[in-house]
Amino acid sequence: MTQTGSDMNKRTMDLSKSSDTFPCPVCSETLKSPKILPCLHSFCEQCIHEFILSTARKKDIAIKDFNCPVCRTVVKQKDAEAKLDQWAKSLQDNVIINTVLTMDHGNKALECQTCKRYNQTFEAKSWCKQCYEAFCEKCISMHNRMTLLMTHDVVPIEDVGRKTGGLDLRAVSEYCGMHPLKMVDVFCFQHKTACCGLCAGINHRKCDNVKSIEEIVHSSGMYKTLLEKLNDILRESTTTLLQAKQQEKANIKVMAENTEEDAANFIQGIRSKLDICFETFKKQLTVFHDEQNTRLNIRIRLLEQLIQSIEHWAKVTEVVQTSGSITQFFFLHVETVKKQIENSTTELEQICGSDIDIYLSFKKNETLQKVESVDQIGSLSIEEREKDTNQMGDVFKICSNFEICIQRFEGIRIEHLRTMHFPGSKLTCGVCIADKFILLGDASTNPNILHLVDITTGLTINKTKITGSVKRLYFDKDLSRIFISCYTKKLFSADLKGETIAHINRVSFNTDFVGALCRFDKHIYIIVDDSVKKFFPSDPPMEMTRGFPTNTNSRGLNGMTISKEKIFYTTIEKEIKCSSLNGRNIFTYKSDKIRNPVSIVMLSLNVLIILDKKGALYALSNDGKKQATLLEKFEKVVDPWDMWISTDDNTVYIAGGEYIDVFKIKFD
Structure with a gap:
């Protein structure tokens, strides 16, 4: 196909802009001898060489790897025997960018690389994406005739790098x-x-x-929707957080200006005698403003960097999706992106996770109104208020969709929110249903009663009798179905229809004592006697499959939760056990403080909350190495039976007797 002069001019104009789109992240100049890392960030060979040497000098030890200067991905040296000053040279060349830049510099024609090997010079007209080489018309004709090469994707040389953004996927x-x-x-x-x-x-x-x-x-559908999640979800959430910080910065500026104006109005009548004091005050105000400006600039910079990285990852994902192999796109690249997101959000959490609101005002010095000679006009009144919500919460939740778990433990504490009273009841268990209701098990009568409670008002809106001594409840949001274990050999399921509990049916295949239950993937896991089993929650539910043995006792109270393919459960030995889904023991935790653990829940931040029947609340890291005492005595509950968390994962409900104590989980 012939090309018109306007088409050629258009392509030449596109290429003339290409050097501006390939700056080195280190020196900000157009890439020279570009090298690409496995994370798909490219650098000048000299820049990455100096960075590697600088890393080695800082650590003052022999290094075997280094971190990407942009995303901190670990890059391992392939040749363990290679000298340090040869590492940069041995990195993967970015052939794509090198080819585009060669064409771009003075409109210099690119030579056919096949002919060049035979000391011949012909202008390249085509580019093979699989061979990563430029060919002249004669060589590409021979290339396309070969059986093994005829299926390769060949494009005009002018299109090199246009859709890939300069990414060399061979990295x-x-x-x-x-x-x-x-x-x-x-x-x-x-x-x-x-x-x-x-x-x-x-x-x-x-x-x-x-x-x-x-x-x-x-x-897994996650790999197929990665680009959508990066563009529409994570970037949107991070952008929202960035805008909030920018607005906070603007608010600080406005409050500082208003405070200065208040001070100026106050001293108008005695300005001649108070100039020195006023200047001192302005300096104090300026220092405060600069400190807050610096604090917020750090947060804004981190968020801007994260958005830039997200845009890079989205761009990379699109390239890998259209130009890479199945392995590159659906797995190796996905894992790299997940690690980068985890590193970036972890750094963000350390800076932004626990923040404060600043309320600035001018506090008048009362003495100034009576005495002419003073050494200051007043002081800054700074009121710090803890934010109602964790600003990183949305980012954390989105990260969990990527199967990235950001663990927090240090500074964990709880705050009492309210107490709910149900006179005459004997509350044994509960569960949150969406963000509207709480379902409670009440053993004060025979038969027992299920209370459907409005989560906002705390008022019972529906009561349903059940022929069983209710022990534990689990709500399956996918089926809108409640599963109910009892102290007898009974397991029930019930459908939720609006504000009514309907169709309570006994699960017929169960003939054993059962205890705590929860869902992972497509199965409901449940403690059955001295084992953990599972069943598929179909309609009706399918028969339980074989599980693995445990030292549990489902005739009494017990707790269980599942997180990241790990099962956590309590035992008759008063332990917290963690095992894989097939029963391989990962760790066993036992403490003299935790005398009788009866219920456990896992927060999205990978912290396990433990309810002790003696009336205390504890936190345990997901590796079983860190423990913290959250509360040694509840507000009203004196004989706790069960604990569960809200859908937003930061509110804990403790039930026992006639009361429910509600607490909020916080991190300093």
Whole structure:
């Protein structure tokens, strides 16, 4: 197909702008001898060389890897024997950017790389995306005739880098580091490692959860919606937080200006005698403003950097989705993006997680109204109020959709919100239903009663009798169905129709004592006697499958929760056990303080909350290494039976007797 002069001019204009789109993140100049890292960030060879040397000098030890200067992704040196000053040279060349820049500089024609190897010079007309080489008309004709090469994607040389944004996808290797001839086709969830089938058979044969990349791609919708989540969800949430910080900065400025104006009005009548004091006050105000400005600039900068990274990741994802292989897009790139998001949000949380609102005003010095000679006109009245919501909360929730868990533990505490009273009742359990209702089990009568309570007013709006001694409740939001375990050998299910509990049915296949229950993936997990079993919550529910043995006792009270393919449950030995989904023990925690744990819940921030039947509340890190005492005595509840959390994951309900104490989880 012939090209018109206007078409050629248009392409030349596009390429003339290309150098401006490829700046080095270190020196901000157009990339020179561009090198690309596995995270798909590109740098000048000299810039990344100096960065590596600087990293080695700071650590003052022999290093085996370094962090990307932009996203902090760890880059490992492939050749362990290579000298430090050769690391940058051995990094992957960004052929795409190098090709575009070569064409861009003075409209210099790119030479056919095949001919060049034979000391011949011909202008390149085409580019093969698979071979990563430029070809002249004669060579591309021969290339396209070969059976193994005829399916390659060949484009005009002017289109190189136009849709890829300068990304050289060869930096994301599809081959195993241990076995270079083997493709990476397996992922171990336990070690968070991708490898070939040979590595899986040697190094991961005892791991619980090893799946092929193809199986993961087809079974998880998250990989298919990554671009949408980056563009529409995470970037939107982060942008909202950035705007809030910018508005906060503007508010601080306005309050500072108003405060200064108040002070100026106060001293108008005695300005001649108070100039010195007024200047001192203005300096104090300026220092405060500068400090707050610096504080907010740090937060704004981090948020702007995160948005830039998100835009980069979204762009990379789009390129990988359209130009990369299945392994590159659906798995290796996804894991890299998840790690980058985790690093960035963790840094953000450390800075923005616990913040304050500033309320600034001018406080008059009463003495000034009586005495002419004073050494200051007043002081800044600074009132710090804790924010009602965690501004990073939305970002954390979105990260959890990416299977990224940001753990917080230090500074955890609780604040009492209210107490709900149900006279004459004997509350044994409860569960939140969406953000509207609480369902309570009441053993004060025979048969027992299920109370449907308005979560805002605390008033009972519906009562339903049940022929069983209610022990634990679980609400399945996907089915809008409630599962009810009892102290007898009974397990019930009930549908929620608007504000009515309807169709309470006994699950017929259960003939054993059951206890706590919760859902993970497609199954309901439940404590049955001295084991954990599971069943599929179909209509009617399918029979329980074999589980794994535990030292539990479902005739009494117990607790269980599942997070990130780990089951946490209480035992008859007063322990907190953590195991894999197939029963492999991960850790066992026991403390002299926690005398009788009967209920546990896991927060989205990966902190386990433990209810002690003796009347105390504790926090435990998800690795079982850190414990904190949250409360040693409840406001009204004296004999706690159960605990559950709200849908927003920061409100805890404790039930026992006639009362429910409601607490808010906070982090300093």
